[in-house]
Amino acid sequence: RVARLGAVGGDWLDQRTAGGGLVKFLGRKIFPDHWSFMFGEVALYSFVILLVSGTFLTMFFVPSMDEVVYDGVYGPMQGAHMSRAFESTLHLSFEVKGGLLFRQMHHWAALVFMVAIFVHMFRVFFTGAFRKPRELNWLVGFSLMVLGMVAGFSGYSLPDDVLSGNGLRVVDGLMKGIPIVGTYLSMLLFGGEFPGHDIIPRLFTIHILLVPAAILGLIAIHLTLLVLSKHTHYPGPGRTDRNVVGFPVFPVYAAKAGGFFFLVFGIITLISATTAINAVWIYGPYDPSPVSAGSQPDWYMLWTDGGLRLIPGWEFTIFGYVISLNILLPMAIYGGLLAFLALYPFLEAWVTGDDREHHVLDLPYNNPVRTGLGVAWITIYLILALGATNDLIALKLHLSINDLTWLFRVSIFVAPVLVFYITKRLCIAMQRHKRGLALHGVETSKVVRMPNGEMLEIHEPLNEYDRWVLVQHDDFRPLKAGKGVSALRAKATSFFFKDYISPVTPAELREALDHAAHEKHEIDAVTGGDYTVPSAK
Numbered sequence: 001r002v003a004r005l006g007a008v009g010g011d012w013l014d015q016r017t018a019g020g021g022l023v024k025f026l027g028r029k030i031f032p033d034h035w036s037f038m039f040g041e042v043a044l045y046s047f048v049i050l051l052v053s054g055t056f057l058t059m060f061f062v063p064s065m066d067e068v069v070y071d072g073v074y075g076p077m078q079g080a081h082m083s084r085a086f087e088s089t090l091h092l093s094f095e096v097k098g099g100l101l102f103r104q105m106h107h108w109a110a111l112v113f114m115v116a117i118f119v120h121m122f123r124v125f126f127t128g129a130f131r132k133p134r135e136l137n138w139l140v141g142f143s144l145m146v147l148g149m150v151a152g153f154s155g156y157s158l159p160d161d162v163l164s165g166n167g168l169r170v171v172d173g174l175m176k177g178i179p180i181v182g183t184y185l186s187m188l189l190f191g192g193e194f195p196g197h198d199i200i201p202r203l204f205t206i207h208i209l210l211v212p213a214a215i216l217g218l219i220a221i222h223l224t225l226l227v228l229s230k231h232t233h234y235p236g237p238g239r240t241d242r243n244v245v246g247f248p249v250f251p252v253y254a255a256k257a258g259g260f261f262f263l264v265f266g267i268i269t270l271i272s273a274t275t276a277i278n279a280v281w282i283y284g285p286y287d288p289s290p291v292s293a294g295s296q297p298d299w300y301m302l303w304t305d306g307g308l309r310l311i312p313g314w315e316f317t318i319f320g321y322v323i324s325l326n327i328l329l330p331m332a333i334y335g336g337l338l339a340f341l342a343l344y345p346f347l348e349a350w351v352t353g354d355d356r357e358h359h360v361l362d363l364p365y366n367n368p369v370r371t372g373l374g375v376a377w378i379t380i381y382l383i384l385a386l387g388a389t390n391d392l393i394a395l396k397l398h399l400s401i402n403d404l405t406w407l408f409r410v411s412i413f414v415a416p417v418l419v420f421y422i423t424k425r426l427c428i429a430m431q432r433h434k435r436g437l438a439l440h441g442v443e444t445s446k447v448v449r450m451p452n453g454e455m456l457e458i459h460e461p462l463n464e465y466d467r468w469v470l471v472q473h474d475d476f477r478p479l480k481a482g483k484g485v486s487a488l489r490a491k492a493t494s495f496f497f498k499d500y501i502s503p504v505t506p507a508e509l510r511e512a513l514d515h516a517a518h519e520k521h522e523i524d525a526v527t528g529g530d531y532t533v534p535s536a537k
């Protein structure tokens with residue numbers, strides 16, 4: 001009866017919307033299965049949690065900077081002067097039933113959202129999933145990552161506690177550091193001299209309306225493009241650039257994804273119910289005078305704070321205008337790091353001259369330069385993030401904050417180069433090792449002495465599947481200078497392809513297998529096919 005009701009209902013809807021075709025199309029979509037495809041989903045599900053918990057918070061949070069005197073239930077704050085925004089955050093935390101849980105869920109979901117976005121982005125980066133035809137989706141994803149940071153920053157600025165006020169003060173400083181227009185920009189944003197009375201209501205609109213709407217729209221585009229260009233898959237037998245091997249969305253993937261959503265929801269709720277985050281009553285209401293040690297932003301904004309802490313206080317004056325290099329240089333670094341990410345797919349395609357479609361992913365070690373560049377990017381990011389915690393590290397490890405700052409200043413130049421080189425060499429070593437495995441099989445440590453005195457080691461051949469994965473990697477020849485290839489491009493290409501190890505060719509593999517069969521024949525003749533090594537006893 002239920003099935004009949006469903007069928008009748010479905011038919012009714014289909015006649016009015018012609019949605020049946022779409023359901024059939026989406027239901028039959030193939031989604032490949034691999035653990036690394038889970039991070040995009042975690043980002044999606046934590047965004048849903050942000051929407052739900054955020055909606056609850058809007059019912060109680062008051063985005064106003066009017067001054068009030070606190071007379072709520074939290075004793076230590078009784079009689080303190082604060083903004084209504086801060087007061088309502090205390091009210092949410094102590095008096096609204098479930099309020100603290102929702103605040104913590106909202107904040108933890110934001111942290112998980114950004115972790116998932118970063119890990120997802122680097123999964124896409126290291127496997128080359130951004131290559132043609134997915135460059136556009138990479139850009140959509142990149143915008144989602146930047147919007148995620150804006151959402152997080154505007155969110156934790158709302159409660160108007162000391163930490164959020166200090167974060168806003170940094171934004172004020174960054175703006176004022178821009179020559180000529182800086183002061184005007186700051187006045188425009190804050191509606192007068194910092195902190196003014198307008199910033200919290202303005203951030204509120206940005207935070208609960210503009211940014212979530214933009215994220216929602218971009219996620220819709222992201223997933224539509226995903227369906228249109230189909231998902232990639234890892235190398236394996238039967239997986240080519242012309243097919244997708246996986247499960248249909250309905251029923252297999254839908255059930256898995258549904259279950260996974262509840263898992264993410266459950267884990268975020270568990271963390272939020274047990275682990276305090278942003279306990280604003282400990283920091284107190286915003287007051288422009290105190291800036292305590294231990295004032296760190298959320299993890300995804302640490303890198304921006306690090307840039308400001310590491311840069312020396314350089315500035316000079318031209319025609320009466322102060323040029324604050326200590327503001328402009330970090331901004332250039334932030335811009336450079338972001339631009340590198342946004343443009344990487346185009347940069348790589350330009351360097352390699354590769355305009356083919358790719359649906360089979362690269363294993364990261366098969367592209368040593370890309371992998372090296374990615375790890376170098378992460379290294380710079382981490383050093384900036386560590387720079388933002390220099391006070392905490394100095395306190396906990398009893399080190400000098402000046403020494404630490406100098407250590408990070410030097411490392412930011414040295415470490416990425418070192419890390420690039422080490423990663424590249426490790427990838428090449430892995431490629432060589434895998435190449436040996438594919439051609440000669442696994443060493444067994446069993447050595448047979450032949451009648452002529454020759455020593456032969458017995459190799460166990462790989463199974464077809466493993467060999468396929470190792471052999472199936474993209475072969476691509478470097479561009480040659482001349483014929484429309486500029487000298488700069490040829491240089492970049494030779495940097496990219498230096499030490500290039502080409503994949504195993506079918507002829508090479510055939511020869512290796514023939515050789516192995518021949519050797520096995522010889523060994524069998526001596527050992528009678530019994531390779532068991534006599535024990536030492």
Ligand code: HEM
Nearest residue numbers: 037040041043044121129134137138141142144145231232
């Ligand atoms: C694929 C969601 C951010 C680039 C996917 C998938 C989902 C997803 C569910 C399919 C599963 C998977 O491959 O993991 C999201 C959400 C995001 C986000 C909800 C943030 C709100 C990003 C970012 C980038 C990116 C920051 C890169 C800068 C891509 C690309 C694919 C993809 C290129 C296709 C991958 C393939 O076919 O192998 N995204 N993503 N996404 N995402 Fe994202």
Ligand code: HEM
Nearest residue numbers: 051054055057058061107110151152155156158208212278
């Ligand atoms: C506060 C992040 C979307 C409403 C916050 C806070 C963060 C945050 C980190 C500070 C929480 C705290 O006090 O500890 C995000 C992110 C979002 C998002 C990353 C999306 C990508 C939303 C949406 C809404 C919303 C869609 C409303 C529909 C609020 C409100 C507050 C807040 C009212 C202030 C309440 C408070 O701080 O206690 N947000 N949020 N947020 N968010 Fe969001």
